[in-house]
Amino acid sequence: MSAYTIGVDFGTNSVRAVVVDTANGHVVGTRVFDYPSGEQGVLLDARQPHLARQNPADYIEGLRVAVSGALHEAEGDRTFARERVVKLGEIVGNDYAVLDGLQPGDHLIVSGTQFLQDGAPVSEQMETPGTQNKSGSAPKTGN
Secondary structure (H helix, E strand, C coil): CCCHHHHHHHEECCCEEEECCCCCEEEEEEEECCCCCCCCEEECCCEEEHHHHCHHHHHHHHHHHHHHHHHHHHHHHHCCCCCCEEEEEECCCCCCEEEEECCCCCCCCCHHHHHHCCCCCCCCCCCCCCCCCCCCCCCCCCC
């Protein structure tokens, strides 16, 4: 049975979601949501010309639209099963709690999703429970 992961990248002008087959790096679903607020998704302030902001509501809508669109596209892959999607909980610092959907031996992409391309290999970096990652914080749940 194939295993999939969803990656989300919040950029300056848009949010991108991808659904990836972790066995081979094949992207089975993707969707980009361009932020509708401001100029190309960026809120500018003439008093602070070097400062760019995004509308927080765009992040929420972008997450909803991008993930839903990527999942919908992924359903066209005969081995993808929407019921195998993991459920995330509260974000603490830079860590996400995985509440449901992972089984022993499952893998989860937690960084670098913006570099995913069809057929690109995905390298695995395991963290042992109770150890510290490079940032010095506790490991992300579900790694």
